[in-house]
Amino acid sequence: MGFFKWVSPVVVLLYLVDSALVYSSSLSSNDLSKIPSELLDFAKAPVIVDWMVGIRRKLHENPELGYEEFKTSELIRAELDKMGVRYNYPVAVTGVVGFIGTGKPPFVALRADMDALPMQEMVEWEHKSKIPGKMHACGHDAHVTMLIGAAKILQEHHEELKFFLQGTVVLVFQPAEEGGGGAAKIVSAGALENVSAIFGLHVDPSIRIGEVASRSGPILAGSGIFEAVISGKGGHAAIPQHTIDPILAASNVIVSLQHLVSREADPLDSQVVTVAKFQGGGAFNVIPDSVTIGGSFRAFSKESFMQLRQRIVEVITGQAAVQRCNATIHFYTEERPFYPVTVNDKNLHGHFRKVAGDMLGIDNVCDKKPLMAAEDFAFYQQVVPGYFFFLGMQNETRKQLKSFHSPYFEINEDMFPYGAALHASLAVRYLLDFQPKDPLVEGKYHDEL
Ligand SMILES: *[C@@H]1O[C@H](CO)[C@@H](O)[C@H](O)[C@H]1NC(C)=O
Ligand SMILES: *[C@@H]1O[C@H](CO)[C@@H](O)[C@H](O)[C@H]1NC(C)=O
Ligand SMILES: *[C@@H]1O[C@H](CO)[C@@H](O)[C@H](O)[C@H]1NC(C)=O
């Protein structure tokens, strides 16, 4: 394929000599704007699509939960080996971190999460999950596939890309997004040490295929879980005066928790407190000793989040005490770290709109309203500028796809070329656009001649 045939190496070298040129020279920016659609054309080749579909179906049949993604990781490494991509393993238990390019700065990272969910797939199809009680119901099988696809695009054009890949693309395959905070472990392992930006995507059944959506600033909430044991004194349902009823106390606790958002939060500062778990008693005529409640709380700023956390403790203990009960509260931050707010970098938003617009047409680059869902991608954004976006997969001529975490969740595999090519283009263009304006580059130009 005449890949990048439209850009002469001279233009590229000129470009590297003075990266400011790209904005002043319409020639080079025109040429660069063709990269995303060229990469999409390549990713749409039937042989590439079939290969990606094959990988995804294998992953879908063999879902693994957070920090148990051993087979998934093995499959990723086998594909990287076949392509000759260098990687580090293990990073954060099952994670794989690959490298494509010069091995030198700048470094730009692309991320995919690998874990599945503890739920039973209800979709009857040829490649249904083979593991009872486990399912890829959040599309992480598709995320892994599209990042492997991006690796293939970058690696197969290694020769042509020599002019473009003046830096290194870091491929981050991370464990345990669904609650386990795998991203935080990747960060502690130092994998982002020299990285100057990171991109991540999530499939989205509410967006049309061929469209993407995101926004600058906060896009997903900070999130935590809590659990409380409210203890009283059990006894006969007919003799309440000899008991301390934890069911009634827990009920009042739950009602009071609802007032945190409705009465204490700024109505324009979105927050959620949901009690999703209520366990206690088992008989019609026995007041139990204790009740366990639990749930999720979310906010769009660290201050609001920490305020909620503190008030959850105060309301549960205070309201339990009103009815003579004791309460103990756990946030389980060891196993389930609080996810920070996902905040998209403003400059990367501009970069994303440019690259995705060049590939899909700017009308297909949509604004996404913030969501109260959370993503551990936020841990990366705490250490480097990061950008998270949603990739459409709904084909309106077909049936409406079910939402995330549904046992009927399905992937539209036609989306894979878009995701793979977007990953690759965001990275390639980033390395070009964000080359350090370093006088030494001129020396390099002469050396290369
Ligand atoms: C980051 O760069 C420094 C200096 O070049 C190097 O010593 C270190 O190993 C790099 N870290 C990673 C994770 O690549
Ligand atoms: C609550 O804790 C106090 C102090 O440990 C204890 O004396 C009391 O019996 C407890 N009450 C219940 C209902 O468990
Ligand atoms: C949507 O589905 C139709 C019918 O299967 C197909 O012909 C078309 O190519 C699909 N569109 C995209 C963008 O994949």
Ligand SMILES: [Zn+2]
């Ligand atoms: Zn999920």
Ligand SMILES: [Zn+2]
């Ligand atoms: Zn997910």
